[in-house]
Amino acid sequence: MVDSFLLTVLPEIIRLIVLAVFVLWKFYRFVRSNYRYMAMINKKSSKFIYRKNPNSEIPECAICLSDFVESDKGRKLECEHMFHRHCVEKWLQEYKGTCPLCRSSIVSEEILAEYRRVKNEQNDNIFEKELALLLLSVMQGGSCNGF
Numbered sequence: 001m002v003d004s005f006l007l008t009v010l011p012e013i014i015r016l017i018v019l020a021v022f023v024l025w026k027f028y029r030f031v032r033s034n035y036r037y038m039a040m041i042n043k044k045s046s047k048f049i050y051r052k053n054p055n056s057e058i059p060e061c062a063i064c065l066s067d068f069v070e071s072d073k074g075r076k077l078e079c080e081h082m083f084h085r086h087c088v089e090k091w092l093q094e095y096k097g098t099c100p101l102c103r104s105s106i107v108s109e110e111i112l113a114e115y116r117r118v119k120n121e122q123n124d125n126i127f128e129k130e131l132a133l134l135l136l137s138v139m140q141g142g143s144c145n146g147f
């Protein structure tokens with residue numbers, strides 16, 4: 001009785017643990033790569049909030065081609081070029097890890113490649129689906145046994 005219970009349940013439990021480890025490992029890699037990527041951007045640029053200054057020209061964001069307005073969130077890259085924070089972060093993530101104006105390197109190829117790979121993996125959530133199905137079948141199996 002106990003043996004047959006173990007034989008049916010144990011493989012499911014092992015599968016569950018393996019899947020959970022895969023999901024956690026993926027999540028860990030996602031967080032780590034995100035962290036490395038943002039740390040790199042933070043190191044190579046500084047955040048600022050734009051305040052109007054009558055003595056200087058209004059800067060323009062070369063990505064969305066609009067002027068900065070009061071209290072816009074911006075990022076100034078190492079090369080002194082300024083962009084909106086969301087514009088330049090999107091640019092660095094989806095295009096190249098370089099300044100859109102002068103092409104000086106901001107995020108290294110290696111970190112950018114890892115970031116993109118992990119992000120793609122995040123999109124196909126095969127392990128999560130498998131885990132959800134397994135949990136569902138275990139729960140249904142459990143209630144059937146009760147009757």
Ligand SMILES: [Zn+2]
Binds near residue numbers: 062064066083084087
């Ligand atoms: Zn912009």
Ligand SMILES: [Zn+2]
Binds near residue numbers: 077080099100101104
């Ligand atoms: Zn630049």
